[in-house]
Amino acid sequence: MSLDILEIRMEGAIESLIREFSSVRTGKATPALLDSVRVDAYGSLVALNQVANVSTPEPSLLVVQPYDKTLLNDIERAIQTANLGLNPGNDGNLIRIPIPPLTEERRREYVKIIHQMAEEARVSLRHARKAGNDETKNDLKAGEIGEDEGRDFLGKIQKMTDGYTDKIDELLEKKEKELMAI
Secondary structure (H helix, E strand, O other): OOHHHHHHHHHHHHHHHHHHHHOOOOOOOOHHHHOOOEEEEOOEEEEHHHHEEEEEEEOOEEEEEEOOHHHHHHHHHHHHHOOOOOOOEEOOOOEEEEOOOOOHHHHHHHHHHHHHHHHHHHHHHHHHHHHHHHHHHHHHHHOOOOHHHHHHHHHHHHHHHHHHHHHHHHHHHHHHHHHHOO
16 A cells, blocks of 8 residues: 555544534534535435535524425424424424524533544544555565665554544544634
């Protein structure tokens, strides 16, 4: 496994973590809060952003404008059942979702959740590192690379893993500060 492939796998873990973090509510309205909402439309479950436009006219308000007004009630029901702690209001044309401020207890729950997300990303990095190390060790056994080259490669893999682990820690710290800010 080349370092390029390893880097792509590790970068993928970071991108996945960033996407997951964007779905965690911080008391500020962001369309990413509704990314997990699935609407029963046209006989199947589809992502909310495929049947409606989500915007943030104010820092504490989301507005959902359906492309097809007949889906208004389905969209409202999907938001209510998504277990996001949001209470949508339907005015017949669009849905307004006020974003309530987070309680201290809820903030602490979210901090636990983001710590779990970060740990999953670290596990993903370790899997990539293990795959790279295993392949390097197999190449050593097969005589495809020399011992010095193998040792250098294992060192580079570890250094890369450490760098991406530091990125995860930075992202986690930033998100935690964002969550705990009042």
